[in-house]
Amino acid sequence: MTVHYISEQNSILNHFLAQLRDVNVQKDSMRFRKNIERIGEIMAYELSKTLPYSEVNVQTPLGIKNTAVIEDNVVLCSILRAGLALHTGFMNFFDDAENGFVSASRIHGSMDIKVEYQAAPSFEGKHLLLLDPMLATGHSLVAVFNKLITEETPKEIHICVVIATPQGISFLEKNLPDHCHLWVATLDEGLNGDNYIVPGLGDAGDLAYGEKL
Numbered sequence: 018m019t020v021h022y023i024s025e026q027n028s029i030l031n032h033f034l035a036q037l038r039d040v041n042v043q044k045d046s047m048r049f050r051k052n053i054e055r056i057g058e059i060m061a062y063e064l065s066k067t068l069p070y071s072e073v074n075v076q077t078p079l080g081i082k083n084t085a086v087i088e089d090n091v092v093l094c095s096i097l098r099a100g101l102a103l104h105t106g107f108m109n110f111f112d113d114a115e116n117g118f119v120s121a122s123r124i125h126g127s128m129d130i131k132v133e134y135q136a137a138p139s140f141e142g143k144h145l146l147l148l149d150p151m152l153a154t155g156h157s158l159v160a161v162f163n164k165l166i167t168e169e170t171p172k173e174i175h176i177c178v179v180i181a182t183p184q185g186i187s188f189l190e191k192n193l194p195d196h197c198h199l200w201v202a203t204l205d206e207g208l209n210g211d212n213y214i215v216p217g218l219g220d221a222g223d224l225a226y227g228e229k230l
């Protein structure tokens with residue numbers, strides 16, 4: 018797996034990350050969702066540099082300009098719930114992308130993940146971008162990957178997360194194919210006893226959409 022860290026150089030990304038983490042700011046759920054969305058836009062821009070482009074002639078009012086445009090074969094697929102705001106950010110930039118949604122939830126007291134809902138297009142020969150803001154143990158992403166990728170062969174697979182742990186990255190490296198790309202906005206220290214990322218930001222789904230029963 019190739020891992021791409023996108024916050025090594027200081028940028029406005031770090032400002033958005035600071036607001037996501039800050040207990041005095043993150044309770045503003047509209048700002049929380051907006052910051053995840055803005056990070057999605059930044060990640061989409063960075064990732065777009067690695068996608069294939071083709072030359073087209075664009076007619077302007079005054080002439081013709083030969084320029085490169087992105088090939089239209091991107092599928093954005095996010096993991097519910099927390100992936101939704103990240104999905105919006107990616108969709109703001111990849112406006113012609115196809116879209117998929119999958120649910121994943123932790124089963125209390127175990128490492129098992131329940132993957133129930135799935136609504137996704139074909140991935141065959143396409144660039145699949147799998148989106149989830151939090152990579153904690155990595156079990157949700159691997160469970161979703163195994164449910165989604167069965168018979169089809171995407172051309173490339175990019176997994177995009179905002180906060181990752183070393184344990185989560187190792188788990189993906191052991192359980193996903195080598196040709197996957199992992200995009201990480203920032204790397205944290207590790208996990209606490211409840212498998213939450215530390216220092217992390219808390220529960221991304223709850224902060225974005227409210228507590229669930």
Ligand SMILES: O=P(O)(O)OC[C@H]1O[C@H](OP(=O)(O)OP(=O)(O)O)[C@H](O)[C@@H]1O
Pocket residue numbers: 096097098099100121122123149150151152153154155156157158185212220221222223
């Ligand atoms: O790497 P893991 O240890 O599997 O944990 C990460 C998962 O946890 C969060 O979802 P959560 O289960 O909280 O669901 P939610 O988005 O509905 O809150 C997050 O969005 C990931 O999907």
Ligand SMILES: O=c1cc[nH]c(=O)[nH]1
Pocket residue numbers: 099151153212213214215217218219220221222
């Ligand atoms: O730290 C974590 C771990 C899993 N899910 C979250 O939302 N936060």
Ligand SMILES: [Mg+2]
Pocket residue numbers: 099220221222223
């Ligand atoms: Mg949650």
